[in-house]
Each structure stands twice: as structure tokens, then as C-alpha cells.
Amino acid sequence: MTTNANDPKPLHPVYSVANIQNKIRTLDGVKVTYSSWVKLFKLHARGYGVLNHIDGSTPPVKTDATYESWSKIDAIVLQWIYGSLSDELMARVLDTDTRAQQAWNRIQDIFLNNKSSRATALEHRFINLTLTSCSSMDKYQQKIKDLAD
Template identity: 65%
Template structure:
């Protein structure tokens, strides 16, 4: 074995502190796609974002877990990590959504709840609009057959987000009925 005299000793809790893995993320867009509500649906985005948070051990910042008390010695570190998770949220929203969410002095959890409310609070009205779009979509309104099929898939995913699952048979029937 080599000389270990210059290696740090981890015999105290302060010396044993290592940099949290959250600080190693340099570009969140490489891991979580941008939520726009159309190409990337709310349910797909939340799955990706939650998975990312689990992997970096920051899920308590969005899942409703209470933060440490302001008097807790870990509070300052929690605030810094929370601001990074909040930056992740902001960095994975389309510009249209960002203007509705962006705020000062909010936690990652508060921003997470705002996004949830945007997509799921008006479920009935949103579902009705999506169902109307689903039922009236025609190939002539699309640039190609691929675009047509993708739009059906996207609308079906958005309907799933609001609790209206479209089964395969209905999807195929509606797709065929929109063809010339």
C-alpha cells in the first residue's frame, strides 16, 4: 500500500460530510424532457422528474415531506438543495408554463403543487376539450400520416392525465374514421 499520510481523515462528522449528489447535475434537460403539455405530457414529465429526484436523493423536496426546522443544523443545506431542485423544475418547463409558475421565495414543493394544479384542477373542462379534439381530428388537418398518428397518441396521453383512458380499440376506430 502507498503512503496515506496526506489523505484526509474522516474521524469527525464535519470532516465526513461529502458533497451531495445534487451538485453533480450540470444539465437537467439531458435527463428530464421539457414539459409542454402536448409533446411531453404532465404524467410523463412527473414520472421522469420523480425518477430523477429519487436517483439524486431529493424526493423529499417535492413529495410533501416537511423541511427541517429553521433551527435544525441541516436547514441551510436543505435550502440550498431545495433551490437546485426548484431550478430543475423551472429548467424543464416550456416558456408558456414557466410564466405561470415562476415566483420568488417559493420552495420546490410549492412549484410542484402549482404545476399539478395547472394540469389537474380543471380536469372536467380540460377532458371535454381534449375529447372534442380527439373526436374531430382528421388527417387533412395534419402535415403527414405520422403527424396524424402522433397527434392521436398525444391526445390519448393527455386524456389519461385527466383520468380519461382511451383504450386501443377506440383509438384505432377514431384514427380510421379521420382518414379520407
């Protein structure tokens, strides 16, 4: 098969996502934990070929011929990030003239910078959780799993 120089380049897979909320649940830190959200987001980013926008890869320089295309895709990944955050988290992360990687890092800082105090609080909740405080064994087990996650 020969390719014609006039044939348009195929559309990047990222453009096929109409609504990220159908694919990635909203990160709120309660129902959806940070670690679960990261795993799911990275899975989709890898699948749609945009993991390099959040993994610390160096973006092309503005004079590079691919920069314009990269910048548009980065804006879509940034929309994915903002679109999968709770209103409270989005207010803390939302910024003008930012890239997806910068927003990703801000979210990481929110959840991991206070890791030791958060771990202490979770350990306290775990130790003090009793079966009698839950309506059933299933609810008790789910609370334990949620705290562990």
C-alpha cells in the same frame, strides 16, 4: 474501515447535475405532456435523492442543524423545476421566496384543476380526428397517442 471526524461529508448527488435540460425535457403541455414530465422529473428526483422536496414531505424547521443544507438542495430542485418549464409556464409559476414543493404544487394546479374541461376538449379533438387530416398512418397514430397521453 474507520472514519475520521475531520473527514468531510460526501457531496450530495444533486450537486453533480450541471444542466437539468439534458435530463428532463421542457414541459410545454403540447410536445411534452404534464404526466410525462412528472414521471421523468420524479424519476430523476428519486435517483438524485431529492424526491422529498416535491412529494409533500415536511421540511426541517429553520432551527434544525440540517436546515441550511436542505435549503440549498431545495433551491437546486427549484432551479430544476424552473429550468424544465416552457417560458409561458415559468412566468405563471415563478415566485420569490418559494420552495420546490410550492412550485411543484402550482404546476400541478395549472394542469389538474381544470381537468374536466381539459378532458372534454381532448375528447372532442379525439372524436374529430380523421385519417384524412393526417399525412400518413404513422402521423395519425402519433396524434392519437399524443391525445391519449
